[in-house]
Amino acid sequence: MKEIEVRVPAGRAQSYRVVIGHGIVGQVLDRTAELLPGRRVFVVTDANLARCGHFARLVGRRQVESYTIEPAGEISKNMETVGRIVEAMEAASLGRDTVVVALGGGTVGDIAGFAAAIFKRGVAVVHVPTTTVSQADSAIGGKTGVDSTSSKNAYGAMHHPSSVLVDVDTLASLDARQFNSGLVESVKHGLIADSAYFEYLERNIDKILARETSALEYIAAANVRIKGSIVQEDPTEENLRRVLNYGHTIGHAVESASNYGLLHGEAVAIGLVAAGMIEAELGLGNAARCARVKNILERLVVPTEVPEGIEPAELIDTMQRDKKAVAKWPRFILLEDIGRVYSKAGQWAVEVQREVVEKVLHILCRQ
């Protein structure tokens, strides 16, 4: 019997630039060529983005290879679509000197980022997020992936972008429901990391809902700063990064129980309310803070109660199968104040007794 140790040295530290502004979509190819000279570009987008004219604006008069995900949306977020994208890249004779440009919302970014992660064992990707949720959240942090037939983001890879180009002009074509629900992640960022930003949202919600460019740029930058600073402290989600999951444990369960009839942000809104109620139960929060959170969510016209027809037992059952569950019960992120996450023994994700969660769910489902 012989034993030989093989060392795997640490990967290299990298960094990437997030550019935030308006009128950026038309500059994407030039900016990409400047950042990664000589690379061949492959654009991944979806049928919605093509319809809104964003794809045409990005391409201009150039000839670029591309793949359009059809139908748009979560229904296409699976291994089959990834397989079709990488086969299209093979058919275009692309090599390791490729940069994938992902133009679209979170679904496009997740799928295209995953395709980039596995093509020739990894090529560059530049994200051009076009929704409130992807600009605030999914384009930053390197998570990519697709759904299985039974769970979301079941398969994927960590694959950091070479750059993220945020054009707030793209938000103009979003319908109100998509636009508003994506802002829930902004509310979450204020809650977990920055009370001044939370107050900015409270004060400027009208300008944001009116889609004023300066307000949209302000929140995009704040979101990137908050999410960026968290993921760079803990890129592999071992502890701190879990704070981004605030409101998501119950949110994911509600989203799943609604059969994805609720949008992600809508489900997270319910999760934020539930988290606030759990905090109040545990003495970490109080009714006044709950009311502030509920108030801003109501301004976004997102649900703050569990929709009819969904029972607590179903949510509990789903939570037991949560990806992050330990011994079949998830841990929770809780606030001790607006802008400050509660931690216990150095851990940000903490145990909450099942009875407490059940009590809150019964209240949220009864109404």
Add this chain to the structure above:
Amino acid sequence: MKEIEVRVPAGRAQSYRVVIGHGIVGQVLDRTAELLPGRRVFVVTDANLARCGHFARLVGRRQVESYTIEPAGEISKNMETVGRIVEAMEAASLGRDTVVVALGGGTVGDIAGFAAAIFKRGVAVVHVPTTTVSQADSAIGGKTGVDSTSSKNAYGAMHHPSSVLVDVDTLASLDARQFNSGLVESVKHGLIADSAYFEYLERNIDKILARETSALEYIAAANVRIKGSIVQEDPTEENLRRVLNYGHTIGHAVESASNYGLLHGEAVAIGLVAAGMIEAELGLGNAARCARVKNILERLVVPTEVPEGIEPAELIDTMQRDKKAVAKWPRFILLEDIGRVYSKAGQWAVEVQREVVEKVLHILCRQ
């Protein structure tokens, strides 16, 4: 316009243990449980391994979740198989606390390693390589992947194992062609890194071909040591790791032109001969060294000439589409002596004029 830099810190250095011996297959589950306590095990194997009894030996009386790749072999090495494996893992309600045990040759290891790399964005894998080629080569180094419809290993991920358990007893059930062709990678290791090992192979080829346990353990350890020391210097294949590609540039082209009628090691054998001839052409080698290499390859009863029906033009064309080609022409790894790779300006992969390669291919195809 605002710009925000997001840092991605360096990944953590790791290391893993390669255990080499006989009678190890029956200890795999215990060793895995010791290494990664509390993990749920998912075994990936193929129909051949099941037939030889290795799977039964690994499992013993335990109940383990598993997936058997069927049919065995390169024909199943595609995205569809990976999709089926991860869906089977989902169906078994597995989470991040899973360890995939890959029992089989290079194909099983590549597919199972890739499935482990993407399941829940990455779970542990333990390789139990059962062929000469996988024990010498593919189980070490972290490369995983599957073929596209047009090229080999087109999609994949770098995903290092948590351990590699090499049981030379599994080689007993290999047919002679598989056994012998896998030894070509051992010859390659001697050529690129260790003249004493090359001489060991020359002296002990009879014992190796008789599959004597001590000789098989000796070469397994030498191979792991050589490959391990190279990949740990350059895990992402930026320079030094390319020396492992010795004989592979022409080898891959021949393998592809044979429509995979040749086994990988058989094609690499031809590639090693071709590389030696290129070295002789360039004054880096000579006829005596070519004869030594050809001699040991002939003892392995692997081809040392390009099979009839394959023309130089076809090989040249394939080489132009090589994954590592720069400006449509691959670079070559060449020796300056047995055990010592030639380098130029710090680069191990060097330019060779097309005329020189064409001349050598004409000789190798004419015979």
